[in-house]
Amino acid sequence: xxxxxxxxxxxxxxxxxxxxxxxxxxxxxxxxxxxxxxxxxxxxxxxxxxxxxxxxxxxxxxxxxxxxxxxxxxxxxxxxxxxxxxxxxxxxxxxxxxxxxxxxxxxxxxxxxxxxxxxxxxxxxxxxxxxxxxxxxxxxxxxxxxxxxxxxxxxxxxxxxxxxxxxx
Numbered sequence: 001x002x003x004x005x006x007x008x009x010x011x012x013x014x015x016x017x018x019x020x021x022x023x024x025x026x027x028x029x030x031x032x033x034x035x036x037x038x039x040x041x042x043x044x045x046x047x048x049x050x051x052x053x054x055x056x057x058x059x060x061x062x063x064x065x066x067x068x069x070x071x072x073x074x075x076x077x078x079x080x081x082x083x084x085x086x087x088x089x090x091x092x093x094x095x096x097x098x099x100x101x102x103x104x105x106x107x108x109x110x111x112x113x114x115x116x117x118x119x120x121x122x123x124x125x126x127x128x129x130x131x132x133x134x135x136x137x138x139x140x141x142x143x144x145x146x147x148x149x150x151x152x153x154x155x156x157x158x159x160x161x162x163x164x165x166x167x168x
Contacts, residue, residue: 017044024149077116084109089146
């Protein structure tokens with residue numbers, strides 16, 4: 001276990017999402033490196049109350065990040081990458097409703113994290129840049145873990161919709 005079930009330093013949300021990510025790793029047969037495991041848990045906690053995540057247009061957020069300078073631009077890129085990761089892993093059916101390919105979320109997330117990595121490396125924060133480069137390169141594994149952690153469909157129609165979202 002990476003995070004304690006009960007600790008004054010670990011929130012209930014972190015403990016819950018730690019279990020969620022661990023289940024995803026077991027179901028997907030993917031063992032994430034500790035840094036990526038922790039990143040995924042923190043990403044889930046950070047966006048726990050983000051009810052508008054399915055209403056943001058990732059491409060516009062990505063383009064807006066180019067107009068922002070410094071920390072604000074970095075925040076836009078991180079948010080875009082996080083939203084793409086959560087949508088790709090937890091809500092892939094959303095791509096069908098948006099009439100985009102299922103790889104859209106993956107490509108947008110990888111682009112956002114890779115751009116963020118480059119910005120950090122150019123500004124002399126190479127350790128942070130290397131980390132976000134690692135996130136971009138391992139996006140598909142992070143997505144697979146989240147997808148595996150989701151509840152299984154309760155009907156054949158639900159299974160079909162999941163399958164259809166994956167092949168488009």
